[in-house]
Amino acid sequence: MYTILKRINKIADKFAKFIVSLSFGTMTLLIFAQVIFRYVFKESLSWSEELARYMFIWLTFIGASVATREKTHINVAMFVNNLKSPKVKKTFILLANVLSMFFLGVLVYYGFNIASQVLKFNQVSASMPFLKIGFVYFAVPIGSLIMFFNLIEINLAVIKDENEEGGLH
Amino acid sequence: MGVTLFIAFIVLIVLSVPISIALGLSSMIAVLLHTDMSLMVLVQKIFGGVNSFTLMAIPFFILAGNIMAAGGVSNRLVNFAGTLIGRLTGGLALVSTVACTFFGAISGSAPATTAAIGAVMVEPMEKKGYSKEFAAATVAASGTIGLLIPPSITMVLYGVIAGASIGKLFLAGIIPGLLMCLTLMGVEYAISRKRGYGGDAPASLKEIFLSFKSSILALLMPLIILGGIYGGIFTPTEAAVVAVVYGVIIGLFAYKELNFKKIMEILQNSGKSTAVILYLVATAHIFSYILASEQIPQQLAQLMLSVSSNPLMIQFMIMIALLFAGTFLDNAVAIVLLTPIFYPITVQVGIDPVFFGVLMVFALAIGQVTPPVGLCLFVACNISKVSIEKLSKAVIPFLVALIVLLVVLNLIPDVILYIPRHAVF
Numbered sequence: 001m002y003t004i005l006k007r008i009n010k011i012a013d014k015f016a017k018f019i020v021s022l023s024f025g026t027m028t029l030l031i032f033a034q035v036i037f038r039y040v041f042k043e044s045l046s047w048s049e050e051l052a053r054y055m056f057i058w059l060t061f062i063g064a065s066v067a068t069r070e071k072t073h074i075n076v077a078m079f080v081n082n083l084k085s086p087k088v089k090k091t092f093i094l095l096a097n098v099l100s101m102f103f104l105g106v107l108v109y110y111g112f113n114i115a116s117q118v119l120k121f122n123q124v125s126a127s128m129p130f131l132k133i134g135f136v137y138f139a140v141p142i143g144s145l146i147m148f149f150n151l152i153e154i155n156l157a158v159i160k161d162e163n164e165e166g167g168l169h
Numbered sequence: 170m171g172v173t174l175f176i177a178f179i180v181l182i183v184l185s186v187p188i189s190i191a192l193g194l195s196s197m198i199a200v201l202l203h204t205d206m207s208l209m210v211l212v213q214k215i216f217g218g219v220n221s222f223t224l225m226a227i228p229f230f231i232l233a234g235n236i237m238a239a240g241g242v243s244n245r246l247v248n249f250a251g252t253l254i255g256r257l258t259g260g261l262a263l264v265s266t267v268a269c270t271f272f273g274a275i276s277g278s279a280p281a282t283t284a285a286i287g288a289v290m291v292e293p294m295e296k297k298g299y300s301k302e303f304a305a306a307t308v309a310a311s312g313t314i315g316l317l318i319p320p321s322i323t324m325v326l327y328g329v330i331a332g333a334s335i336g337k338l339f340l341a342g343i344i345p346g347l348l349m350c351l352t353l354m355g356v357e358y359a360i361s362r363k364r365g366y367g368g369d370a371p372a373s374l375k376e377i378f379l380s381f382k383s384s385i386l387a388l389l390m391p392l393i394i395l396g397g398i399y400g401g402i403f404t405p406t407e408a409a410v411v412a413v414v415y416g417v418i419i420g421l422f423a424y425k426e427l428n429f430k431k432i433m434e435i436l437q438n439s440g441k442s443t444a445v446i447l448y449l450v451a452t453a454h455i456f457s458y459i460l461a462s463e464q465i466p467q468q469l470a471q472l473m474l475s476v477s478s479n480p481l482m483i484q485f486m487i488m489i490a491l492l493f494a495g496t497f498l499d500n501a502v503a504i505v506l507l508t509p510i511f512y513p514i515t516v517q518v519g520i521d522p523v524f525f526g527v528l529m530v531f532a533l534a535i536g537q538v539t540p541p542v543g544l545c546l547f548v549a550c551n552i553s554k555v556s557i558e559k560l561s562k563a564v565i566p567f568l569v570a571l572i573v574l575l576v577v578l579n580l581i582p583d584v585i586l587y588i589p590r591h592a593v594f
Binding site (some may be wrong): 017020021023024025027028031032034035039049052053056057059060061062063064066067070072073074076077078079080092093095099100102104105106107110113114125132137140146155 | 181182183184185186187189190191193194197207208211212213215216219220221222224225228229245357402403406407411413414428433436437439440441442443444445447448449450485496499501541542
């Protein structure tokens with residue numbers, strides 16, 4: 001189980017990193033094109049800003065999952081690090097991760113709910129009628145799901161003592 | 170409900186839950202316990218928190234700074250600063266500070282500024298006989314100038330949350346940023362004189378001209394950003410993208426220190442740092458929604474007004490709170506957490522939002538060099554291999570000088586507001 005989970009998380013992480021680079025790169029090109037079109041071709045693009053904003057949302061929520069795996073989310077580790085007993089420290093870290101997983105679980109459940117509802121209502125982008133807004137909403141549950149699975153792996157590693165530092169950093 | 174929110178938040182923080190998740194989860198707990206609101210609203214709030222075009226300036230300013238740093242700009246800025254003031258007593262320390270000021274005009278982050286200039290300056294300072302601790306303290310303290318000199322990521326965050334003009338905030342940061350540079354140079358000069366740290370041989374006019382020529386392309390970047398925003402040519406977000414493209418072009422063709430592979434690497438790393446900050450902004454959106462719906466800032470304002478109704482007193486109380494918060498909160502965290510609390514109070518007593526924004530960023534900048542959580546200190550420790558305890562001691566004179574400057578800025582609003590008031594485009 002553990003090895004399968006590890007493998008899934010690795011693939012998800014590759015996917016997430018790909019999305020981060022792709023959306024960031026595309027955002028940059030879109031906004032630059034917007035400036036060029038306005039000043040060089042004297043024509044304003046109506047859709048570039050909206051599309052870039054949607055990519056930005058994907059970048060944020062999918063990128064957050066990479067940060068979970070790499071433990072770069074900002075936290076205050078001062079108290080936990082000063083605990084004398086390794087057992088208590090481990091318990092604190094596990095508890096912190098389980099609480100985080102509760103939050104992420106709610107985001108996954110309600111996120112999918114909202115996204116599929118918006119998709120059902122066929123709400124489309126104002127400037128790009130072919131783009132359904134529901135797809136943009138999927139960034140929240142998908143990113144949260146990847147984070148959730150990464151936290152399971154991190155927790156198992158803490159229990160198995162593979163990783164002394166445990167927790168998120 | 171407010172009590173539940175804060176207790177849950179503090180417990181989660183102590184447990185070492187990431188601050189972004191603690192903000193979202195404590196809001197969720199408060200909603201579950203005290204209302205029958207659907208949790209769907211929370212998901213929508215999180216989503217809405219980053220559904221903003223203006224916020225997109227943040228990833229682009231991060232990217233632009235990282236591209237410039239990798240493109241060989243730091244060395245050139247240091248050389249230029251060196252030919253200008255390297256000859257003075259404590260020359261290398263002064264050069265570090267001036268180079269940080271230049272670099273701050275390219276990068277919007279304090280730790281990034283410390284990292285870029287520290288990597289170039291700490292070693293030469295040690296070789297010249299400066300104490301390691303002093304060298305590290307110099308680059309740590311000077312890095313904070315990057316938060317005040319535009320562009321500034323922290324100011325973009327404040328501007329979006331408080332609804333203040335980012336263009337005006339950028340302009341208002343210039344004079345305090347320069348004063349910060351002069352103040353730190355004063356401290357360095359005094360210490361160097363006492364300890365007998367000498368300067369370099371004076372540079373000839375030709376050397377000054379050559380180093381200026383090699384760094385002119387980098388120094389033009391802030392002009393493009395600021396000129397573009399105030400000339401009404403681009404929005405702050407577009408200006409940030411133009412800065413990225415400009416950085417790529419000079420990195421590839423003028424300085425020739427970038428290549429495609431490096432750029433892709435920087436893109437991904439900048440994307441990751443972006444996600445950390447913006448995820449925080451997203452979850453803080455629920456938190457501030459609950460604060461606002463419970464009228465917590467208004468209650469706090471009543472409390473403060475019962476102590477004194479003098480705006481200056483209120484201002485000082487907030488500054489003390491910010492200095493305190495800055496000692497253990499990262500500045501992005503502090504802005505997203507505290508702006509929704511303090512901003513409504515300042516509005517109530519009639520403090521200018523741009524003026525307050527700059528003061529807030531300044532106070533939090535000081536927090537970047539105060540232990541236990543000062544990112545610039547950590548970066549400087551890493552570069553210089555000085556322990557955090559020794560560095561914390563060495564940085565004290567700089568801290569005192571910056572706090573004195575903060576008090577002066579609080580007392581004389583015109584210093585901050587001079588440029589935004591008189592800028593006519």
